Amino acid sequence: MKHFSWRALTCGLLIVCGLLSALPNFLPSSIGARLPHWYTDNTLSLGLDLQGGSHLLLQADMQALVAQSHAALADEAGSRLREAGIRFRIEDARAAPVQLRLLQPEQLPRAQSLLHELSRDPASGIKRFRMQAEGGMLTLALTEQWQAQLGQDAIDASLEVVRRRLNETGLVEPVVARQGEDAILVQMPGVADPGEVRTLLGTTARMTFHWVLAPGEAGASMMLPAQTGEERYRVAQDVALEGRHIRDAQLGFNPETGAAVVNFRLDNEGGRTFARMTADNIGRPLAIVLDDAVLTAPVIRSVIGGGSGEISGDFTPQEAGELALMLRAGALPVPLQVIEERTVGPDLGSDAIAMGLATGLAGAALVVAFMLAVYRGRGLVACLGLLLNLVLMLGILSLFRATLTLPGIAGIILTLGMAVDANILIN
Template sequence: MARFSFRGFVYVLIVMLSLLSAAPNILPQSIKQQLPTWYTTSTLSLGLDLQGGSHLLLAADTNALFEKQLNSFSSDLLSELRSQNVRYTKTSHSLTHKDSRSGSVVFTLRSADDARKVKDTAYQISAQPNGSSALDVEIKQSTVTLTLNELYTEQLVKDTLSRSVEVVRKRLNETGLTEPSVTLQGKDAILVQMPGMSDPTQVKKLLGTTAQMTFHWAANSQSEQVMNKQDAAGNTYRLEQKVALEGEHITDAAGVLSSENGQPVVTFRLDSAGAKQFATMTRDNIGRVLAIVLDDKVVTAPVINSVIPGGRGEITGNFTLPEAGNTALMLRTGALPVPLTIIEERTVGPDLGSDAIQTGVESGVAGALLVLAFMVAIYGRWGAIASFALCINMALVFGALTLFGATLTLPGIAGLILTMGMAVDANILINERIREESKKGRPAASAIEVGFDKAFATIVDSNFTTLIAVSLLFMFGSGPIKGFAITIALGLVSSVFTAVALTKMLMLRVVKSKHKNTQDRAQQRVPLRFSSPLLRLSDKLSGINFLAKRKIALAVSVVLTCFQSACLLSLAYIMASTLPVAP
């Protein structure tokens, strides 16, 4: 008895915690104001299809990323070969193509004996922490071809996208958007969802700018590799290709009005390492032009007249104040490690979202009432207990979703409705097993124990197989599909708890409380009685051998399946033939 009481206490504790977790979603504002903020803010977020907002799918330009890495490794390799007096002739540098992982750098050795030295040097320069090399070196006769290793490029894309997600999230948070969602989509895309935003023009401009900022000295007679860059006015600057200072050292930036001429400028501050490097490079290059390049455009190119200590600087240019603010924002949050392009854009209006909520709530309430009414109509008070357990099941699901900070979408509402339907299966199975044992003359408590024991294995097996299918949806799906899978999975776990544990406890509690009111031993051994018109009808139909007609049923099923497939193929052909062909 003590063990049962302790078990009941644990069950009640689980239910109460779930109800407390789900409560902030339905509490009125007047009550929320009297409760702690950390509790009232823990609510379900609504997805774009329910709340309205903008949806952007950004694709990463991995080709530019591969080209940059290959250029970096090949430049270091060639520089090291020159220092070792290895003579070569550079023949080609093919850029990355859409149908390949990366480009290649080809050069010809003047002496074939230097092949081993090239491979050893390439490994030293591109060695990774796991012991592999980022460069693949292929040498045929005296021709050397450098390409990026496939495993390295896969890891590079993965790391770059993870950093891009963080940069995008920081930029959106800086703009003051309410709960933007930034997640990886597939292998090379980022999904951005912005609830409540109807015009994402400014955000698109913000996310479409890489904000790669570098400092370059103007080329002179001692410069080895040079490049030409233009500013907004079309002026061309001849700069050293070598980066003098990376923009990643910037820790803070702001768009302000200059105290000297009142024009908008961008002020920045470097970290300690960047400040030391900036002071050293300006001290050693007094009188030279230092160009600040932002996304391949020269923003400003001042002459360094003195040492610049302290790690503070100012970027002047033809900025408007909003442009200066946006530039400062991007410098604060860091540069995107790879260019992003918008490949999909959708906007959901708030009216459509509210209609979806209303439709989802109405269908959910209607389905719940029908299920509860069905259970009570068939099994009477035992059906009422099962219905109560179903309500607790939904509360458990809502509590778990709130606790995990999930976002509720329209597929999620569909998952909740489906969860209730699947939870009913377990309750019907349990009641039927108890009914079978009661027909055999078992006492009420014994029939409940044996009925639950017999139904337990079937319930676990059916829910486990469904979890396997749901896990595949979660693994290979994305966005709303994953939300649907999570809702179903939580619903399955909670339905097993409520059907097997909670319902059994409540049924035994009802039977034992009834027996306490009577001292008649014979009365205590009276079996449970299930009586309703629907059950009597099912008992009459139990004599019909449905399996005897299995061949006819199978034939009808095959015919209907073939007919449905033919209709779908015909519809697809009609749609394909009527679509306009792009020139």
């Protein structure tokens, strides 16, 4: 008897917890506003087919990825040859394949031996590039297998960045999934105008720091435009600090001018590098570059320690907030282009919900009538068990903040149908 009491008490507590977990889905907004947010937030969210929203299909720009990979290969091979004292000239740093012309052709065998060590990826063992020698020219071309591996890694990393960016915006349960080999599917329930999200996801947000070169100063350089205005900057081609070291970024306001700025913090390695480079270059302008455009180029007046800094520019508060969001989420490893965009109107969702409720209630009424007519008292107990089954399912789904879709409703109905069959067999 005592064993039965403990079992009944346990079942009762589980039923009460399930009812409390499912209750926020049925509370009116007037009552929900008086309750704690941690409780009322445990509700089911409706999917795209019920609530309406937007559907985006993003395709990765693999040509840009291959070009970036060839440029990185040129830098890596050039560094290895310079360390060995081999003089060379890169025909075109952005060209594919990479062409290195040795200034002393007799060093060709030694250069081939050095670069052969870089030809295979140490982690996967995949051959990264093929090397051809003709005269004093070395040609390096990425293999198809390595390009496929780079594409797969880029898509996997892009999925995580897209998820982080959407989560930062506060969207409810966005669906982010891989589509084919080079595309990402994004579904956003409740978003009627995806314009801002499209811009957010289409921005690579690759941030780098470069020193601005003075007129006549030697060194590899590139001309970059300002993000606003017609000014152009001649900056060092070598990156002084990578944006991947940014650990956090938040919208802020300059206390003197009231202008919107982005306050950022660096990780430990980035903070040490930033302090060292500012200490060695006092009085020199440092360009902050976002997607090949200069945001601002402040002059370093003193050592910047503590691993924090400020990005100022002609920002509106919304633009500064979006920039901070993208820096927190990280840069996309490959540009994404929107190739398909569809919007599902809320009327379609309302019709689907109304039809589902009507058919569900009609089916439930027929089942209850059948059970009561055939099994009488035992049928009533079975119907109460079905109701508790439904409430417990809704409570568990609400606890995990699951998204309810039409296939999900079909699954719930199928579960209840199987429970009815079980009750009939038991009776």
